Ligand SMILES: NC(=O)C1=CN([C@@H]2O[C@H](COP(=O)(O)OP(=O)(O)OC[C@H]3O[C@@H](n4cnc5c(N)ncnc54)[C@H](O)[C@@H]3O)[C@@H](O)[C@H]2O)C=CC1
């Protein structure tokens with residue numbers, strides 16, 4: 001079977017490899033790394049996967065998934081570059097970080113795929129987008145898409161869309177969890193026991209998401225079906241409109257997209273040494 005290395009198995013790295021294990025991958029085919037030894041031990045004990053240092057893990061892998069924070073990626077690339085060849089497929093999950101930045105830190109011709117998954121992959125309901133870099137062919141892009149399909153839906157997109165994807169589905173769970181949190185707090189303010197408020201809100205968001213997906217109806221149509229003329233929902237929606245909810249979401253997504261570019265710039269600025277110096 002394919003040998004996979006997950007460099008930086010934090011929240012997202014664990015999400016990806018644990019999904020592969022649920023899908024039937026053998027623990028022996030997965031090597032994970034993490035900065036803290038306790039974390040490596042914990043992952044090895046819970047999943048039976050191998051652990052190693054970054055260079056050893058990358059050297060033995062056919063696919064290397066880089067799941068460190070954007071600020072840590074150049075350090076990792078510099079560590080693994082000496083053992084990576086064009087026969088290794090490199091996939092990065094780092095927000096904002098472009099494939100050309102990654103390619104520039106690795107030997108010439110290494111195929112790189114950029115992917116943006118999200119945490120609902122922990123329950124096999126993920127949404128991920130993948131994009132190939134300059135040297136990644138369709139089969140290699142499909143290979144990474146296939147890894148992420150184990151835990152949800154995957155779309156293949158040109159890389160120019162990745163910062164927008166990051167703003168929508170990458171961070172999206174956090175926005176929705178904030179909505180849930182706010183609604184539960186509101187329920188408590190209205191006098192409901194916290195547990196009741198929580199049950200009402202969680203099932204309402206789950207049911208609404210299921211209805212949206214299964215009906216295929218436009219969200220505006222579904223919203224209108226709930227909103228009786230001059231009724232209670234209309235009163236609530238009026239307040240949300242007064243607070244410019246749509247503008248807030250637009251501004252939030254723009255901020256997330258722009259932050260992707262800033263993270264890439266910061267990662268680039270961290271670059272030591274320059275690739276021409278190291279590979280010459
Ligand atoms: N958390 C999320 O919802 C999503 C995160 N991402 C991306 O995934 C990446 C990881 O994010 P999280 O998992 O949330 O962060 P995290 O902090 O939970 O995980 C990062 C892991 O990398 C390890 N690490 C850092 N430097 C290392 C090094 N030099 N060698 C080995 N391991 C090292 C850390 O110890 C940590 O375990 C980021 O680039 C982020 O943009 C992408 C999609 C969604």
Ligand SMILES: O=C(O)[C@@H]1CCC=N1
Nearest residue numbers: 095166169170171172
């Ligand atoms: O907040 C972040 O930067 C990462 C990328 C998408 C979700 N979490």
